[in-house]
Amino acid sequence: MGGDFGPQVTVPASVQALLQxxxxxxxxxxxxxxxxxxxxxxxxxxxxxxxxxxxxxxxxNDTRPSQALRHSQGSSMRAALEAVSEGQxxxxxxxxxxxxxxxLSRYILKxxxxxxxxxxxxxxxxxxxxxxxxxxxxxxxxxxxxxxFQFAVMGAVLAEQGKAAPRVALLNIxxxxxxGNDLVKRCAEMLADAKExxxxxxxxxDQLYSGKADVIVCDGFVGNVSLKTSEGxxxxxxxxxxxxxxxNPFKRLVAKWLFRDLxxxxxxxxxxxxxxxxxxxxxxxxxxSHGSADIAAFTNAIxxxxxxxxxxxxxxxxxxxxxxxxxxHY
Amino acid sequence: MGGDFGPQVTVPASVQALLQxxxxxxxxxxxxxxxxxxxxxxxxxxxxxxxxxxxxxxxxNDTRPSQALRHSQGSSMRAALEAVSEGQxxxxxxxxxxxxxxxLSRYILKxxxxxxxxxxxxxxxxxxxxxxxxxxxxxxxxxxxxxxFQFAVMGAVLAEQGKAAPRVALLNIxxxxxxGNDLVKRCAEMLADAKExxxxxxxxxDQLYSGKADVIVCDGFVGNVSLKTSEGxxxxxxxxxxxxxxxNPFKRLVAKWLFRDLxxxxxxxxxxxxxxxxxxxxxxxxxxSHGSADIAAFTNAIxxxxxxxxxxxxxxxxxxxxxxxxxxHY
Numbered sequence: 001m002g003g004d005f006g007p008q009v010t011v012p013a014s015v016q017a018l019l020q021x022x023x024x025x026x027x028x029x030x031x032x033x034x035x036x037x038x039x040x041x042x043x044x045x046x047x048x049x050x051x052x053x054x055x056x057x058x059x060x061n062d063t064r065p066s067q068a069l070r071h072s073q074g075s076s077m078r079a080a081l082e083a084v085s086e087g088q089x090x091x092x093x094x095x096x097x098x099x100x101x102x103x104l105s106r107y108i109l110k111x112x113x114x115x116x117x118x119x120x121x122x123x124x125x126x127x128x129x130x131x132x133x134x135x136x137x138x139x140x141x142x143x144x145x146x147x148x149f150q151f152a153v154m155g156a157v158l159a160e161q162g163k164a165a166p167r168v169a170l171l172n173i174x175x176x177x178x179x180g181n182d183l184v185k186r187c188a189e190m191l192a193d194a195k196e197x198x199x200x201x202x203x204x205x206d207q208l209y210s211g212k213a214d215v216i217v218c219d220g221f222v223g224n225v226s227l228k229t230s231e232g233x234x235x236x237x238x239x240x241x242x243x244x245x246x247x248n249p250f251k252r253l254v255a256k257w258l259f260r261d262l263x264x265x266x267x268x269x270x271x272x273x274x275x276x277x278x279x280x281x282x283x284x285x286x287x288x289s290h291g292s293a294d295i296a297a298f299t300n301a302i303x304x305x306x307x308x309x310x311x312x313x314x315x316x317x318x319x320x321x322x323x324x325x326x327x328x329h330y
Numbered sequence: 331m332g333g334d335f336g337p338q339v340t341v342p343a344s345v346q347a348l349l350q351x352x353x354x355x356x357x358x359x360x361x362x363x364x365x366x367x368x369x370x371x372x373x374x375x376x377x378x379x380x381x382x383x384x385x386x387x388x389x390x391n392d393t394r395p396s397q398a399l400r401h402s403q404g405s406s407m408r409a410a411l412e413a414v415s416e417g418q419x420x421x422x423x424x425x426x427x428x429x430x431x432x433x434l435s436r437y438i439l440k441x442x443x444x445x446x447x448x449x450x451x452x453x454x455x456x457x458x459x460x461x462x463x464x465x466x467x468x469x470x471x472x473x474x475x476x477x478x479f480q481f482a483v484m485g486a487v488l489a490e491q492g493k494a495a496p497r498v499a500l501l502n503i504x505x506x507x508x509x510g511n512d513l514v515k516r517c518a519e520m521l522a523d524a525k526e527x528x529x530x531x532x533x534x535x536d537q538l539y540s541g542k543a544d545v546i547v548c549d550g551f552v553g554n555v556s557l558k559t560s561e562g563x564x565x566x567x568x569x570x571x572x573x574x575x576x577x578n579p580f581k582r583l584v585a586k587w588l589f590r591d592l593x594x595x596x597x598x599x600x601x602x603x604x605x606x607x608x609x610x611x612x613x614x615x616x617x618x619s620h621g622s623a624d625i626a627a628f629t630n631a632i633x634x635x636x637x638x639x640x641x642x643x644x645x646x647x648x649x650x651x652x653x654x655x656x657x658x659h660y
Contacts, residue, residue: 127569138503141511173468173554181471181551205558209566221511222555224503225548228535229556233563236539239457244588254584 001030001058001076002096003291003298010095011038013298018049020299021306025049027089029076030058055079059100061291068100069107077101081108084284091285091305093276095293102139105279105286112314114321115281117143119151120220120288121158122277124227126211133159133215134208137277138224145186148217149194152187153324154280155215156197157316161307165198166214171222172202183219196324276304281317285309331360331388331406332426333621333628340425341368343628348379350629351636355379357419359406360388385409389430391621398430399437407431411438414614421615421635423606425623432469435609435616442644444651445611447473449481450550450618451488452607454557456541463489463545464538467607468554475516478547479524482517483654484610485545486527487646491637495528496544501552502532513549526654606634611647615639 003009007030014026028035032054039045055076059068072078077096083089085108094101102118111118121135133155140147152168159166170188172180180188180202191199203213205226218226245251279286285308289301333339337360344356358365362384369375387405389398402408407426413419415438424431432448441448451465463485470477482498489496500518502510510518510532521529533543535556548556575581609616615638619631 125566127566141503171555173471173551173558205555205560206562206565208559208562210562218555221503222552225501225535225552226555226559228503229538229559230535230563232536232538232540233560235536236455236457237567251588255588 001034001055002061002094003289003293004095005294007031007034007038009293009295009298011035012042013295013302014050015039015042015044015047016295016299017302017306018047020303024302024306025051026302027051027053027080027083029053029055029080029083031055031076053079053083059097061097063097063100065099065103068097069103072100072104078104078108081105081284081286084286085109090309091287093287093289093298093301093305095289095291095298095301098138098288101286101288102279105282105284109282109284109286111281112283112318112321114318114325115150115154116147117150118279118281119154120223120277121151121155121280122227124209124230126209128211130211130214131162132208132211132213134223134227135215135217135280136220136223137227138220139279140220142221143183143219145183145190148183148187148219149190150281150321152191152197152199152215152217153194153321154317155217157320158278158280158313159214160316161311161313163214167200167212168197168215168217169200169203169207169213171205171208171216171218171226173204174202187217190328193328194324195327196320276301278304278308278313280313283314285314331364331385332391332424333619333623334425335624337361337364337368339623339625339628341365342372343625343632344380345369345372345374345377346625346629347632347636348377350633354632354636355381356632357381357383357410357413359383359385359410359413361385361406383409383413389427389434391427393427393430395429395433398427399433402430402434408434408438411435411614411616414616415439420639421617423617423619423628423631423635425619425621425628425631428468428618431616431618432609435612435614439612439614439616441611442613442648442651444648444655445480445484446477447480448609448611449484450553450607451481451485451610452557454539454560456539458541460541460544461492462538462541462543464553464557465545465547465610466550466553467557468550469609470550472551473513473549475513475520478513478517478549479520480611480651482521482527482529482545482547483524483651484647485547487650488608488610488643489544490646491641491643493544497530497542498527498545498547499530499533499537499543501535501538501546501548501556503534504532517547520658523658524654525657526650606631608634608638608643610643613644615644 035052057075059075059077080092084092117140119136120139123131124134126132135151135155156168170184172184245255277288287301287305289298365382385406389405389407410422414422447470449466450469453461454464456462465481465485486498500514502514575585607618617631617635619628
């Protein structure tokens with residue numbers, strides 16, 4: 001039911017994902033009438049791998065997390081998370097209220113042992129066409145060094161699925177050891193001591209898209225500002241490109257021919273595109289889709305959840321944290 | 331002597347600035363031999379508005395601020411700041427070590443009454459071709475609400491020179507009142523109460539270049555990451571544009587014709603271009619040029635200092651802070 005478009009996007013995206021993943025089964029939580037009418041538009045009212053779970057209640061986009069917790073009974077978001085908690089589902093995907101999803105996920109699924117706070121993580125594009133996992137993206141506005149350290153471990157586990165010994169960096173305002181605030185300095189010491197982590201040191205903001213690290217760790221305030229700033233810069237460019245070609249239809253045509261790929265990469269910096277941020281550190285898989293996601297973007301978010309289920313990310317995080325924490329304490 | 335190129339850049343830039351500003355006089359602090367040889371290349375050994383002040387010592391780019399303070403005696407940076415402090419000069423411009431410049435400025439010039447810490451501020455470009463003052467850019471890695479509040483007042487004074495009642499915003503991770511960390515929430519309350527400030531609320535990172543505010547305030551860690559991230563995104567685009575046209579000389583030609591303005595706006599996001607960040611809040615004017623500034627960029631930094639001298643920025647900051655603080659306390 002969540003996001004700017006609700007079942008208009010989430011239902012067709014689910015049908016799309018079922019085509020992509022033959023082993024996938026989808027449970028749709030929400031208003032049965034709305035869901036069924038979307039399914040019938042697609043001639044999929046009797047899809048053997050779709051199950052509708054009717055819910056009377058929806059958590060609105062502007063509900064505060066604390067309120068969402070109190071009034072969540074019977075809501076589609078809560079029911080979906082409970083299905084994960086009870087083992088009926090392997091993952092929950094939502095385009096709804098981020099704060100509420102975070103609060104309800106913690107309340108219903110609980111954190112993994114060793115995790116103080118779940119983190120919101122997503123892959124960002126890089127210059128050399130690899131991807132870098134950036135966390136936290138805004139779930140935790142103030143963190144201590146232990147929390148940042150746990151983010152690094154969780155990010156490394158996620159990145160390991162793509163490559164061995166992923167390079168982990170801390171986002172800082174200088175690359176020299178003396179630079180930065182107390183938080184990053186303390187976390188840097190912890191990471192340098194952790195044999196399990198391939199810690200490569202500090203990176204500055206201008207290296208975010210350089211591909212120099214596979215995982216970049218920061219607190220949620222910095223991560224969110226940094227991601228949104230990227231979006232702002234991308235918009236500035238799109239605006240300037242439009243201005244440069246708007247006076248002349250021939251210029252518009254030439255620009256399209258010349259820069260099909262460029263426009264694609266501009267779009268990549270839009271959160272709608274690299275859709276599917278994961279809430280890491282929970283006893284279950286939760287993927288947050290951007291609220292304004294279209295059908296393709298929400299299908300991506302479902303795909304991200306499928307990958308994490310196959311790779312058993314929560315168990316791997318839990319094992320790794322246990323190793324690292326044992327190593328630290330004994 | 332500072333920056334990547336030293337007198338090779340700073341001396342020709344000074345000569346350039348003297349042409350632009352007929353009322354300007356320049357004192358050049360540093361190695362007399364090096365300075366004179368640069369001047370003779372330009373046939374300006376006897377320029378009536380240039381005075382050379384020989385200094386034996388230079389503060390290196392990798393010197394820590396604390397060390398710079400201890401070993402600053404006789405250095406060009408210190409001598410230039412002392413000239414400001416003693417009233418022989420109206421402003422100091424340096425492309426040298428930022429941390430050292432900050433530490434020496436505080437030590438020699440001292441803060442204005444009511445200022446806890448000076449801030450590094452610069453103008454960033456916007457979509458509607460205005461400019462927005464962003465501070466702090468990295469001089470203060472951790473701030474309290476009082477410090478952020480002082481940054482807002484200082485930024486407003488700077489922006490007032492361009493327009494009346496400049497709009498002041500706090501950089502945050504959401505526009506709703508409930509969003510953000512304790513620091514921005516406390517500062518937001520203070521700003522909402524300050525009648526002297528046209529406080530317009532929170533802005534997110536994606537609005538940084540929107541022109542919605544004339545002053546955007548954040549702590550130095552966030553400001554630095556945000557500015558450097560913008561540079562990283564710009565580099566990502568330049569890289570992608572290059573890739574899109576590199577295989578074909580005709581495409582390169584067309585791209586140049588089409589996007590002269592675009593390339594210009596990409597360059598604007600490079601700190602070298604909007605050169606001349608000011609250290610605000612001192613009893614004197616100090617302008618920091620980017621270390622890799624070329625002659626044109628360093629000339630801009632001198633121009634920024636000339637503007638601030640004409641507009642008597644330190645006195646105006648001091649007056650405004652006194653007003654605002656009186657209003658707060660009585």
